[in-house]
Amino acid sequence: MHRERVRVPKSSPDILDLLCYQLELPARITMKLKALMAVTGLALIALSASAPSFARTKAEISASADRAITRFYALNPTNKELAGKAAGILIFGRVTKGGAGVAGQFGEGVLRVDGKTVDYYSVTSGSVGLTLGVAHHSEVILFMTRDSLDKFQSSENWSAGADTSFALVSKGSGGQYDTATLGKPILGFIFHEKGLLGDLSFEGSKITKIKN
Numbered sequence: 001m002h003r004e005r006v007r008v009p010k011s012s013p014d015i016l017d018l019l020c021y022q023l024e025l026p027a028r029i030t031m032k033l034k035a036l037m038a039v040t041g042l043a044l045i046a047l048s049a050s051a052p053s054f055a056r057t058k059a060e061i062s063a064s065a066d067r068a069i070t071r072f073y074a075l076n077p078t079n080k081e082l083a084g085k086a087a088g089i090l091i092f093g094r095v096t097k098g099g100a101g102v103a104g105q106f107g108e109g110v111l112r113v114d115g116k117t118v119d120y121y122s123v124t125s126g127s128v129g130l131t132l133g134v135a136h137h138s139e140v141i142l143f144m145t146r147d148s149l150d151k152f153q154s155s156e157n158w159s160a161g162a163d164t165s166f167a168l169v170s171k172g173s174g175g176q177y178d179t180a181t182l183g184k185p186i187l188g189f190i191f192h193e194k195g196l197l198g199d200l201s202f203e204g205s206k207i208t209k210i211k212n
Contacts, residue, residue, distance in 0.1 A: 064093030
């Protein structure tokens with residue numbers, strides 16, 4: 001059966017054209033992929049552009065953070081103990097991740113020190129993969145030392161994955177946390193109502209202070 005193979009333009013071919021040509025994909029599939037990339041790419045750009053400003057009110061962000069920290073404490077008794085020792089807690093109550101092929105993530109949260117909100121932050125990321133649909137989760141980052149908190153507050157566009165003092169906490173054997181991980185200055189948790197999400201990470205996430 002003859003298939004119409006995509007033709008690579010002689011002038012300025014894009015990466016997707018070349019990839020589809022190498023894979024010998026039919027032209028109709030290539031066109032659908034390009035349309036999908038355009039839509040999801042624009043959505044990702046919109047997410048990134050909106051990061052430094054509020055998408056929700058401060059009251060809405062705080063209420064979402066309150067619900068998330070309550071769920072966080074309920075997941076494991078150790079969580080509340082760790083939070084009580086932390087110099088500061090960054091809480092993203094609702095982080096939305098979605099896309100098809102090109103995935104974007106966006107959420108807004110609060111930084112609390114001594115139980116009081118001191119600043120508001122956004123988290124954004126983008127990746128290319130087999131992500132389909134839209135999902136929501138919560139993120140909590142515990143700054144266990146004053147030094148790690150000070151460095152975070154003085155930074156711009158902080159990336160957890162690039163900070164060597166950061167550790168993503170996941171369940172070990174018997175549902176217990178790894179003691180070596182808990183010794184890190186910064187601890188990160190990604191979770192939903194049923195527990196920690198082991199298939200997600202903070203890699204590629206950018207955390208930015210929201211300007212009033």
